[in-house]
Amino acid sequence: MDLKPTYVFALQQEAYPFIEQLKVKQIHQQKNIRLYANDHSFLLITGIGSIACSTAVGWFLALHKNVVMWNIGCAASQANLHKWQRIIEVKNKELTFYPELIGKSEFELNSLNTVSDFVGVEDLMSYGNELVDMEGISFAKAAQLFLNSNQIQIFKWVSDAGHKDFYKDGTWFKKYERQIPEIITVVDLETKLISTEVNAIFKNTNQFVSKIDNLLKLSFTQKEQLNKACLCFLAYKTELQLAELIEEFTDSVENISQRKSLLNQLLEKLRHV
Numbered sequence: 684m685d686l687k688p689t690y691v692f693a694l695q696q697e698a699y700p701f702i703e704q705l706k707v708k709q710i711h712q713q714k715n716i717r718l719y720a721n722d723h724s725f726l727l728i729t730g731i732g733s734i735a736c737s738t739a740v741g742w743f744l745a746l747h748k749n750v751v752m753w754n755i756g757c758a759a760s761q762a763n764l765h766k767w768q769r770i771i772e773v774k775n776k777e778l779t780f781y782p783e784l785i786g787k788s789e790f791e792l793n794s795l796n797t798v799s800d801f802v803g804v805e806d807l808m809s810y811g812n813e814l815v816d817m818e819g820i821s822f823a824k825a826a827q828l829f830l831n832s833n834q835i836q837i838f839k840w841v842s843d844a845g846h847k848d849f850y851k852d853g854t855w856f857k858k859y860e861r862q863i864p865e866i867i868t869v870v871d872l873e874t875k876l877i878s879t880e881v882n883a884i885f886k887n888t889n890q891f892v893s894k895i896d897n898l899l900k901l902s903f904t905q906k907e908q909l910n911k912a913c914l915c916f917l918a919y920k921t922e923l924q925l926a927e928l929i930e931e932f933t934d935s936v937e938n939i940s941q942r943k944s945l946l947n948q949l950l951e952k953l954r955h956v
Contacts, residue, residue: 686878688870689725689750693818697756698728700860733821740822744829751834751874754822757842762812765858768793770837773819780823783833785876795819804845814839832918833877838866888913891929898933899942912953919956
């Protein structure tokens, strides 16, 4: 199973130079949602804000699951102006997500804070050298409902230090697009590495799904649910711990007439690690 890189942007102007360099063609549009594709990748434009982003990501992943999602675009910060940053933590007041890096990044690592409205110069100072955007955590949490955590990645370009109209000055665009070939190279390389890793995990989960299937006689949809839950578990725990949980579950089953409730109990244990 080869995973396709999917470039996710809030705005058309952020996406435009990637559209040009990737040579993707638009295949779908519905209000603010625009989807582009070629034989090797997808590019998704969601619109601004958490609701728009999570809606677009959910819609896309309901149709395309064999992907690595890369949220790319602009963010504000009082430091590192006009530099690309690799995000290793994305958060808001309630939620946090940690994208997994495959190897050492050539780009500076940073944290990303997602807010619900524009942050001006004075308010931006309270975030220190960290970045601020309006979609990051919604992108990550929406994608996490469908994907293993290593399939969710974030790159941000520091566009401004709390100046809402930065994009009106055309010079930002030249600076923004300068390193895009390098970003694309990293995305392609790491997507292949993540694909290899995910394939290895799928091979490992099949044995556990088969064991539960033999016991409970699962439907195709139930097997898919169980496989996803096993992947979720393995994002945080080891294969040995998964084997122990599955063994403990099978030993506890006394009456398989309650197949649905038994499966739901197992799914809850796997998802809430």
